[in-house]
Amino acid sequence: MAARSRNSKHGFCSQNKLWAYAAVVVFLFLYMNSHYHADTLFGAGHNAPVVPVIYNRDVTPAEPAREKIPKAATVPLKVEEVKNPKMQFVQAGSQDRERAEEAVEEEEDAAETLAREKEKRRAAEEAARRAEEKAKQQEEVASEPESEWASAGEEPEGRDWIYCCGQWQECYCGGRIRWGNHEKWKVVDLPAGQTTHLVKCSIDKLGDPYPGDDGKHCQCEVTAGSSFANSLNPALNPASRAKKATSCQSLERGGREEGEEGEIMWKATRAYCDPSWNAVPAGRRALPMDVLQGLMNSWVDPRFQAVWDKFMGKTGWVDKAFINYYAGPPDGKHTAMTQALVESIHEFSDEPVIVFHFGVATPESWNRQRFPRLILLHAKPMPANSRRSFNFNKLRAMLLSKARIGIQLDSDQFVAPGVDAMFKITAREVTKEYAMPILPAHFLDRTPKDLGAYWKRYCPSNGCKFQSQRWGHAHPTWSFWATPFLGRWLRRNFRDETLPADGKMKPLQVIEVKEDEDLLNVATWEDKGTKQWCKFDIPDPVEFDTILNEQSTDSSGSTKCIKGMCGNIGADGRYHKHGVVKVFYTAHHAINPSVTRTYLDSLNKRRHQLNGPYLYNHRFYKTPEELKAANPKLACMV
Numbered sequence: 001m002a003a004r005s006r007n008s009k010h011g012f013c014s015q016n017k018l019w020a021y022a023a024v025v026v027f028l029f030l031y032m033n034s035h036y037h038a039d040t041l042f043g044a045g046h047n048a049p050v051v052p053v054i055y056n057r058d059v060t061p062a063e064p065a066r067e068k069i070p071k072a073a074t075v076p077l078k079v080e081e082v083k084n085p086k087m088q089f090v091q092a093g094s095q096d097r098e099r100a101e102e103a104v105e106e107e108e109d110a111a112e113t114l115a116r117e118k119e120k121r122r123a124a125e126e127a128a129r130r131a132e133e134k135a136k137q138q139e140e141v142a143s144e145p146e147s148e149w150a151s152a153g154e155e156p157e158g159r160d161w162i163y164c165c166g167q168w169q170e171c172y173c174g175g176r177i178r179w180g181n182h183e184k185w186k187v188v189d190l191p192a193g194q195t196t197h198l199v200k201c202s203i204d205k206l207g208d209p210y211p212g213d214d215g216k217h218c219q220c221e222v223t224a225g226s227s228f229a230n231s232l233n234p235a236l237n238p239a240s241r242a243k244k245a246t247s248c249q250s251l252e253r254g255g256r257e258e259g260e261e262g263e264i265m266w267k268a269t270r271a272y273c274d275p276s277w278n279a280v281p282a283g284r285r286a287l288p289m290d291v292l293q294g295l296m297n298s299w300v301d302p303r304f305q306a307v308w309d310k311f312m313g314k315t316g317w318v319d320k321a322f323i324n325y326y327a328g329p330p331d332g333k334h335t336a337m338t339q340a341l342v343e344s345i346h347e348f349s350d351e352p353v354i355v356f357h358f359g360v361a362t363p364e365s366w367n368r369q370r371f372p373r374l375i376l377l378h379a380k381p382m383p384a385n386s387r388r389s390f391n392f393n394k395l396r397a398m399l400l401s402k403a404r405i406g407i408q409l410d411s412d413q414f415v416a417p418g419v420d421a422m423f424k425i426t427a428r429e430v431t432k433e434y435a436m437p438i439l440p441a442h443f444l445d446r447t448p449k450d451l452g453a454y455w456k457r458y459c460p461s462n463g464c465k466f467q468s469q470r471w472g473h474a475h476p477t478w479s480f481w482a483t484p485f486l487g488r489w490l491r492r493n494f495r496d497e498t499l500p501a502d503g504k505m506k507p508l509q510v511i512e513v514k515e516d517e518d519l520l521n522v523a524t525w526e527d528k529g530t531k532q533w534c535k536f537d538i539p540d541p542v543e544f545d546t547i548l549n550e551q552s553t554d555s556s557g558s559t560k561c562i563k564g565m566c567g568n569i570g571a572d573g574r575y576h577k578h579g580v581v582k583v584f585y586t587a588h589h590a591i592n593p594s595v596t597r598t599y600l601d602s603l604n605k606r607r608h609q610l611n612g613p614y615l616y617n618h619r620f621y622k623t624p625e626e627l628k629a630a631n632p633k634l635a636c637m638v
Contacts (some may be wrong), residue, residue, distance in 0.1 A: 003512070004083075010416070018415075019312070022285075025121045030131070032295065035506055044395055046155055049608075052063065056156070056410040060525075068374060077280060078494070081272065084218055090594055092210045094169050094278070096116060102155055107603065108626070109584065111608060123613060127595065129631065154335075155487070158223060158224045158225075159175070159221055159222065159223050159224070159396060160221070160222050160224070160238075161178065161219040161220070161221055162215065162217055162219060162220055162221075162236045162360075163220075163233075163236065163383075163384065164177065164201075164217070164218040164219050164275050165217065165218050165327070165359070165360075166201070166215050166217050166218075166362055166381075166384050166390070167201055167202060167203075167214075167217060167384075168202050169200075169201055169202075169218075169327075169330065169390075170198055170199065170200050170201065170328070170329060171198070171199050171201050171218035171219075171220060171360075171569065172196060172197075172198050172220075172227075172328075172329030172330065172332070172359075172360050172361060173196060173197060173198075173199070173218075173220035173221070173229070173360070174190070174195060174196045174220070174222070174223075174226060174227075174228025175190055175220060175221035175222060175223060175226075176188065176190055176196070176219065176220075176221040176343065177199050177201075177218055177219070177220055178219050178221070179199075179201050179206045179209065179216065179217075179218050180209040180210050180531065181210050181213050181215045181217065181384070181385075182210070182213075182217050184209045185209055185219075186207060186209045187207055188206070193226070195227075196228065198329050198332070199218065200624060201217065201218035202215075202577075203216075212342050214317060215384050215385040215387075216384070217384035218410075220354065220360060221494075222237070224239060224423060224482065227250055227623070231330075231360075231361045231362070231364065232360060232361055233299075233357060233359060233361065233378040233379075233380075233383075234299040234301075234378050234381070235297065235298075235299060235360075235379055235380035236360065240299070240465035241302075242299040242300060242301065242302055242378070243299065243300045243302075243305060243308075244297060244298065244299055245298045245299060245308065245316075245377055245400070245402075246296060246297065246298045246302075246402070247296060247297050248269075248272070248273035248293050248296050248297075248569075250316075250431065251265060251266055251269045251273060251286055251296060252266060252270075252273060252274075252286065253424075254266060255267075255270075258281040258315065258316065258317070261317060261404070261480050262481060264481070264483055264484060265341055265402065265480070266484055267483075267484050267487070268483040268484045268485075268486060268487030268488070269296060269399065269487050271292075271487070271491045271495070272292040272293060272295065272296050272487070272491065272494075273292075273293055273296060275289050276388070278301050279497070280492075281496050281497070282495040282496055282497065283495065283496025283498065283509065283511065284496065285387070285496040285511055286494065286495040286496040287383075287386055287388075287494045287495070291383060291386070292495075294380055295379075295380065295396060295494075296400065297379065297380060298377045298378065298379045298400050299377065299378045299379070300375075300376075300377060300593075301357075301376035301377065301378060302366050303363070303366065303367050303368060303376070304367075304374060304375055304376045305377050305465045306368055307352070307368050307372065307374060308375050308377075310335070311352050311373075311375060311392045312375070312402065316402055317403070317404055317480075318352060318354070318375075318401070318403050318404070319403075319404050319405065320351045320352075320403065320404065320405045320406075320416075320423045321351060321352050321353060321354050321375070321401060321405075321406055321407075322345055322349070322351065322352070322354070322406075322407050322408075322409050323353075323354050323356070323359075323397050323398055323401045323403060323406050323407065323408045323409070324338060324341060324342075324353060324355045324356065324397070324408075324409050324410070325356040325358060325383065325393045325394050325397040326338045326355065326356075326357065326358070326359070326360030327354075327358040327360075327390070327393075328359055329359070329360070329361070330361055330362060330363040330364070331363075333591075333593075334411055335363060336482050336593040337411040337590065337593055337596075338355060338411040338598040339363070339366075340590065340593045340600075341409060341411055341413055341415075341444050341590075342355065342371055342374055343597075343600065344375060344414035344415045344416075344596070344600055345372060345373070345415055346372075346374075347418055347600060347604060348415050348417050348418075348419060348603070348604075348607075349415060349419055349420050350373055350420060351373070351420060351423065352373040352374070353374055353409075354375045354377060354397075354401050354403070354561060355374060355375070355376050355377070355380070356377050356378075356379055356393065356396070356397035356400070356401075357376065357377065357378050358378075358380075358381050358393050359634050360389070362376065369414040377400075379393075379397075379400070379429040380395075388493070388494070389514060389515050391474075391515055391516040391517075392490065392493065392494075392516055394408065394410075394516045395486055395489070395490045395516060395520075396490065397502075398486050399477065399483060399486045399487055399490065400475070400591040402453040403480070404479060404480045405426050405427050405477075405478075405479050405480075406425050406426075406477065406478050407419075407422055407423065407426070407477045408474075408475055408476050408477070409475065409586065410474075410475065410588070412588065412589055412590050412591050413475070413537065413586050413587060413588050414541070414586065414587050414590050414596050414599070414600060415585065415586050415588055416544070416584055416585055416586065416587070416603055416613070417607045417610065417613075418584075418585055418613050419585040419586060421585070422536060422585060423540065425637070425638070426438070426477040426478065426479060427479055429531055429637065430477070430478050430479040430481055430482055431479070431481055432481050434481075434529075434531065435481040435482050435484065435485060436478075436485045436523070436524060436527055436531065437473065437476035437477065437478035437482050437485065437486070437520065437524075438476060438477055438478070438529075438531045438533055439472025439473055439475065439476050439520060439521070439524065439532060439533065439638075440472060440473050440474055440532065440533040440534065440537050440636075441470050441471075441472060441473070441476055441532050441533065441534065441535055441537050441569065441575075441580045441636055442470070442471045442473040443473075443535065443539050443568065443569050443570060443580075444471065444547075444570075445470055445471060447459075447464070448464070448614070452513075452518060453509075453512040453513070454508055454512070454513055454518065456506050456508075456520050457499070457505050457506045457507075457508045458505070458522075458525050460504050460505070460506070464518055464574075466505055466525060467525050468480060468525045468528050468530055468574060469525070469529060469530055469531075469532050469575055470532065470572055470574070471521055472517075472520065472521055472574040473517070473535075473537055473588075474517035474520050475536075475537045475586070475588070476520060477533070477576075485523065485527070489510075489519055489520075489523040490519075492510040493510045493511055493513060493519060495508065495512045496510070497509075497510050499526065501600065510522075514600070531637060532575075532635075532636050533583075533635065533636060533637055533638075534580055534582070534583050534614075534634070534636035534637060534638050535569045535580050535583060535636070536583040536585040536586060537580050537585075537586045537587075538583075538584055538587050538588060539569075539588055539589060540584060540587065540589045541587040541589065541590050541596065541599050542565075542586055543564070543565045543582070543584075543587070544584060544599055544602075544603070545564050545565075546561060546564030546565050546566065546584075546611070546615065547564075547566050547584050547610045547611040547612045547613065547615075547620075548602055548603070548606060548610070548611075549563045549611075550563070551563060551611050551620065558619060558620075559619065559620040560618060560619055560620075561611075561615060561618045561619065561620060562618075566615070566618045567579070567618070568580055568581070568582070568616060568617065569581075569582060575635055576635045576636065577635075579616075579638065580617040580635075580636055581614055581615070581616040581627065581631075581634065581636055582612075582614070582616070583612075583613055583614055583615075583638060584610075584612050584613040584614075584615070585613060587599070604626065613624075614627045614638065616631060616634075617631070624638040
């Protein structure tokens with residue numbers, strides 16, 4: 001019998017059964033008219049119950065065993081063969097009809113079996129595909145010791161799991177590393193013969209132990225008393241005896257005992273510390289109070305306690321300081337860049353630098369003998385489920401530095417001769433009357449064409465009438481008068497506060513301002529800030545060739561730039577119509593420490609023969625007074 005598809009077999013069966021029932025009706029009709037007795041049909045008395053005809057067998061129900069007819073020997077019953085209804089039904093109602101129906105059901109069973117086999121093959125192929133994908137995800141960690149999926153359980157005594165890094169970052173650890181969240185983890189063993197290892201924490205490298213969860217992170221297993229445990233960030237090591245530099249308790253006490261500066265600092269930080277503070281409603285994505293309180297803690301690295309005592313010990317405040325923040329393994333790129341920055345400050349400045357470390361461990365080679373003006377502070381990373389950018393630690397560092405005058409520098413910067421002049425002009429410009437940080441003009445003029453939920457508030461209909469100045473670069477300088485500004489705006493993001501509609505200004509959830517630079521600009525516009533530095537953070541180290549090169553000097557002693565990158569920072573249509581002045585005090589995008597070292601050596605060698613530091617309209621100027629005299633309509637400040 002020809003095979004039929006699963007979709008058509010039931011129609012075929014129903015059709016045959018219909019003709020069979022029709023034949024029964026014809027037979028009964030003939031029987032009634034020819035005086036057949038019921039026993040002829042049923043083998044029982046007239047009053048015996050009528051049982052349905054059972055197809056697919058030619059034996060009685062008490063004898064289930066039967067001989068099946070091979071498919072090749074079966075012939076379907078066709079209607080056109082029933083020429084004499086009475087006689088043909090009796091003949092077909094016996095073995096031929098029943099064997100035909102048996103063949104049909106066998107074919108149905110075979111089709112169902114085939115379908116099940118296809119489903120099994122499909123499931124097996126899908127399982128193989130998933131296994132292949134998982135294998136590809138783990139290829140890049142194939143050199144690591146064998147890993148396992150694990151549930152969080154009790155660890156051996158003396159061992160603890162600590163937060164190491166968030167997703168897409170690198171975890172540096174002196175023990176096992178686990179990747180995941182809650183109770184779902186993948187564990188990576190410490191390679192044999194190594195005391196530490198570095199693992200990139202991402203689904204590309206380690207697979208996905210918790211699909212759909214965006215709080216995945218890495219944790220590091222720490223053994224109490226080990227050398228690795230002793231090198232840990234005190235914020236991550238409960239056994240650390242490092243001295244706290246700040247806490248909610250010390251900030252509250254400072255508000256009573258540290259004069260005007262302490263009062264201002266407590267005003268800036270109270271909302272993070274005091275559970276009764278509720279001046280502004282918090283949103284549903286606010287960080288919990290215990291988390292906010294923890295974010296106010298910082299510790300002095302024991303190796304640099306003497307440096308902290310020298311610059312801050314008497315009052316807890318430092319007069320002037322550069323502020324940096326970073327995280328990364330001791331032998332990683334960000335650590336190397338941070339070290340190059342610290343070296344440049346020791347070479348070209350007389351002021352200290354406060355480095356806030358938000359990672360796991362710092363290099364053992366860092367000490368106060370090597371860096372006598374480095375104050376190394378540690379603070380706890382933001383929780384993996386905080387859903388906030390790591391770069392908001394910049395504002396935490398600024399807020400907790402307790403610097404009367406501060407200059408914030410990123411790790412991919414270095415400083416040059418003359419940079420200390422920025423402290424003096426910052427003290428001049430950031431005052432009780434203008435109590436907000438000042439940013440340098442960005443080399444890009446960002447507009448509503450760029451991404452950002454905040455543009456609708458400040459640029460309705462693309463008018464930008466509520467944007468008070470050009471987009472600034474997130475390298476601010478500030479005085480202690482600006483600490484309430486820093487605390488208020490970081491608080492608004494961390495507590496998920498909303499800026500209400502104000503006339504034509506649309507409401508804005510501050511948590512939708514995703515990065516530090518965006519938040520500093522939004523805050524400046526909202527508070528109607530108008531001051532902006534000229535470009536003292538030169539966009540790339542290569543531009544420093546311009547002040548290192550020999551240039552042309554005319555008879556009046558004025559130096560014209562003829563070699564190098566002599567143009568202004570790009571103009572915009574509203575604020576800096578003729579471009580922005582370059583001030584060669586710091587370099588940005590210094591991402592290669594060896595290249596940075598080359599520039600530091602060159603600057604050191606020629607520090608008394610350098611051009612500038614001010615460059616505008618292809619001319620160098622030695623002092624801000626010379627620059628302003630030649631260009632009285634400057635929009636940026638020097």
